[in-house]
Amino acid sequence: MTTHLSLALLLCALLPLADGFCTAGPQQVTATHCLDETDNEWHPIGSSWRNSACMDCSCSGCCAAFSIPRKFPADCVSVLDPVACKYKVYKRDNPSEECPVFGAVGK
DSSP: OHHHHHHHHHHHHHHHHHTOOEEEOOSOBOSSEEEETTTTEEEETTOEEEOTTSEEEETTEEEESSEEEEEOOTTEEEEEETTTTEEEEEETTEEEEEOOOOEEEEO
């Protein structure tokens, strides 16, 4: 019984970590640079950058630079603004009217 309880507590503690949106590092690495395959750009080892997919990257990997809205009214829609790297949530029938967000995952 205590084993099951311990396992349940461990899984509950790890659950928030599972919602992060990260990927492994760039595929091609030289002695001094690594390639961001999204933008096809080389970056010096040890540097960090934000690519065109709104991912904050280093040579070891990339993570989303935004939170993903999960709880908002049903008559609303969420859309990623690729310039601001931020989701906007607004009414389906009136894009000028913003909606409240009650929960999000990620950054």
